[in-house]
Amino acid sequence: MIFILVGLLLVLFVADLVLGSVNIPIGEALKILFASSHENEAWFAIIHKIRLPRSLTAILVGGALSVAGLQMQTLFRNPLAGPSVLGITAGASLGVAAVMLVTGSATTAFAIKEMGLGGSWLIVIASSLGAAAVLLIILLISFKIRDNVVMLIVGLMMANITIAVVSIWQFFSSPEQIQEYILWTFGSLGGTTSEQLSVLSVIVLLGIFLTFLLSKPLNTLLLGEAYAQSMGLNVLRSRVTIIGVTSILAGAVTGFCGPIGFIGIAVPHLVRSFLNTSDHKILIPSCVLMGAVLMLLCDIISQVPGSNSVLPINAITALIGSPVVIWVIVKRRNLKASF
Amino acid sequence: MKRLNKKLMNLGGGLLFWFVILLLFSGCSNSQKQEKGSASEPFPPFVETKIEHAIGFDIIYHDQWKELLLFRHYNDFTDTIKYALHFNGANVPDNIDNSHRIQIPVERVASMSTTHLGMFSFLNAEEVLKAIEVKKYVSSENIKKGVEAGEIAELSPAGEINLEVAVATNLDVVLGVGYPNSPNDAYQNLENLGIPVLLNADWQEKTLLGRAEWVKLLAALLNKEELANQAFRELEIRYNDVSKRLEIAEDKSPSVITGLAQGDVWYVAGGNSFSYYLLDLAGVKYPWARDESTGSVRLSFETVYEEGLKADYWLVPSVAKTLEEIRDADPRYADFKAYKSRQIFNIYGRFNEGGGNDFYESAVMNPDIVLKDIGKIFHPELFPEHNLYYYNQLK
Numbered sequence: 239m240i241f242i243l244v245g246l247l248l249v250l251f252v253a254d255l256v257l258g259s260v261n262i263p264i265g266e267a268l269k270i271l272f273a274s275s276h277e278n279e280a281w282f283a284i285i286h287k288i289r290l291p292r293s294l295t296a297i298l299v300g301g302a303l304s305v306a307g308l309q310m311q312t313l314f315r316n317p318l319a320g321p322s323v324l325g326i327t328a329g330a331s332l333g334v335a336a337v338m339l340v341t342g343s344a345t346t347a348f349a350i351k352e353m354g355l356g357g358s359w360l361i362v363i364a365s366s367l368g369a370a371a372v373l374l375i376i377l378l379i380s381f382k383i384r385d386n387v388v389m390l391i392v393g394l395m396m397a398n399i400t401i402a403v404v405s406i407w408q409f410f411s412s413p414e415q416i417q418e419y420i421l422w423t424f425g426s427l428g429g430t431t432s433e434q435l436s437v438l439s440v441i442v443l444l445g446i447f448l449t450f451l452l453s454k455p456l457n458t459l460l461l462g463e464a465y466a467q468s469m470g471l472n473v474l475r476s477r478v479t480i481i482g483v484t485s486i487l488a489g490a491v492t493g494f495c496g497p498i499g500f501i502g503i504a505v506p507h508l509v510r511s512f513l514n515t516s517d518h519k520i521l522i523p524s525c526v527l528m529g530a531v532l533m534l535l536c537d538i539i540s541q542v543p544g545s546n547s548v549l550p551i552n553a554i555t556a557l558i559g560s561p562v563v564i565w566v567i568v569k570r571r572n573l574k575a576s577f
Numbered sequence: 578m579k580r581l582n583k584k585l586m587n588l589g590g591g592l593l594f595w596f597v598i599l600l601l602f603s604g605c606s607n608s609q610k611q612e613k614g615s616a617s618e619p620f621p622p623f624v625e626t627k628i629e630h631a632i633g634f635d636i637i638y639h640d641q642w643k644e645l646l647l648f649r650h651y652n653d654f655t656d657t658i659k660y661a662l663h664f665n666g667a668n669v670p671d672n673i674d675n676s677h678r679i680q681i682p683v684e685r686v687a688s689m690s691t692t693h694l695g696m697f698s699f700l701n702a703e704e705v706l707k708a709i710e711v712k713k714y715v716s717s718e719n720i721k722k723g724v725e726a727g728e729i730a731e732l733s734p735a736g737e738i739n740l741e742v743a744v745a746t747n748l749d750v751v752l753g754v755g756y757p758n759s760p761n762d763a764y765q766n767l768e769n770l771g772i773p774v775l776l777n778a779d780w781q782e783k784t785l786l787g788r789a790e791w792v793k794l795l796a797a798l799l800n801k802e803e804l805a806n807q808a809f810r811e812l813e814i815r816y817n818d819v820s821k822r823l824e825i826a827e828d829k830s831p832s833v834i835t836g837l838a839q840g841d842v843w844y845v846a847g848g849n850s851f852s853y854y855l856l857d858l859a860g861v862k863y864p865w866a867r868d869e870s871t872g873s874v875r876l877s878f879e880t881v882y883e884e885g886l887k888a889d890y891w892l893v894p895s896v897a898k899t900l901e902e903i904r905d906a907d908p909r910y911a912d913f914k915a916y917k918s919r920q921i922f923n924i925y926g927r928f929n930e931g932g933g934n935d936f937y938e939s940a941v942m943n944p945d946i947v948l949k950d951i952g953k954i955f956h957p958e959l960f961p962e963h964n965l966y967y968y969n970q971l972k
Contacts, residue, residue, distance in 0.1 A: 258877070258879055259876070259877035259879050259880040260879050260880055260883050279886070280882075280883050280886050280887070283882070283886065283909075283912060284879045284882060284883060287882075287909050287912070288878060288879045288882060288909070289879070292841075410735075410736060411736075418839070421839050421840060421842070422840075424840070426840030426841045426842075427841065428840060428841035428878050429840040429841065429907075431907060431908055431909075432908070433908075496840075540841075541877065546874075546876050546877060546880045547875050547876060547877060548841050548842055548875070548876075548877040548878075551841070
């Protein structure tokens, strides 16, 4: 299974580099990729400066969100959990909206402002801070409340609160001002520059590594908290670490690429269905690979190869992925066994 | 219900008025029963104006009233809205709705778009402007001072039209903006309160002169057609002079791209858009000239990137004001030919901190200067004496 995924990943990675709006002959594209010689300067730049960073971003995003989703589903022992349910994505949105607000003048204190440019780093930092702020509140609550179902509800409510604040800002903003924010919410893999990509990759790789270290507590948590406690697991510390790692992964991805839905919920289900295991030592690397594969596939589709246009990645992930998940779950019917 | 009340009030007011008249001239008795004055007193004849460039409106002159027609081209359907501009007491056909009757000359006007503001000074009629949408978008110093002095009201400082301010300002007419998402409910409320709203759609004009010609609509409201005709003729002459100078440059056609990417998407000016029309005036080579859309076209980043690597010019990179801003937004922009040769221009030659831009204000009535700017950008040798006014070269 792992080998199939690795093979798929490589094929899709190359396909993503070769296919795009600008029609580059496959032979020429492969030559640009694998031999350093090239004849067409523009094609070389397009593949190296546009498609390569985007494909790498897709792989990182897919891996990070899937692993974050897996952890949330295990922690809450709920198949509907995902990185967005804790309000982390909503917190990131709040941060972004807040940046757009601060750059406005005093008279428009309640409006989302057009930020101008050069705000890309600002957006990343703001959304990470927004995600962290929501996370901090949830962590504080999690010290008090031991019940995971209650935590899940608290997370959903936090998400609702932040969404409400953002919508108040939107209400007081003019349509042109909202546009930038709306575009951010569509998600984007192509906006990451090479600098941002290196930061993102460090965070994501670190997050995935930490998750891997957590696989034993995650396995134990699946058996129920009481049981986990009797096994000698420090449930509180595990929970805090899991939530922390998840929000770093989801917060960073949301910051760089906007809120990208579906992957976090769907990939863990796909992996569990195919592998028929609930051992996180296998699930985690499989989720990384499956998430990356799915994200690459969605990216290729969203580029609508051969056309001049693109589709929002956020819509594609849900549009392509949801039927797949439905099909897998209906076919396998082993969902309940995992929780 | 509100409208009915308003009608009754009009009727009441009219009766009271005639009662006073009757008291003063207690001679003539029962001949004055018409609701609003009589047709017997002669009205001065109208000076007519002809609409030659604009496609969004027309004026038909009748004996006692002017028929103003506003055409909507911007929805899926075309639609005509009819207004009657008339002197007090003139006979207006019954089929024109009460809220679409405007007594001229109007004396208290509100404008909901900065694109109208230049028209008031063009007609020497700045004193009739009594309300604007919001001060922060205004570039004109005179109008800003007027707002500060309390002579000009702000109708929607918080984003929505404040009906109480509108009523208190005692407006004769509101120059609204008709666009697909225009705040029609708010306009409806104004009309219910007896303030007619003209849904101007000057933005849908396809030419610079077409946009400027909306000044004739204001002229009709102010009964200043004579002045408008003469001033507009002079404007046409100035514009055509610049246009003729550009004809010599036809032989070469510099290539150009437009807009700026937002994530994966790059919106460029469509082949039938006003932005491309402006470029076309200078005779440029534009990769998407054959496109049919009247607005902007969604393209993928790499599609435009490929063209950007070789285009000589780059016009209006969104809100970017410096080369540094462009580079910070995405270092890949620095690969562009126009970036390397510093041939990037935006429309921030005259803007203010509040977000207002004179390009959307006085430029409407200065199409000759706009054209000169465009000529200067693409053919600097033809306009050695001209300095960019509305446009600005990024540094």
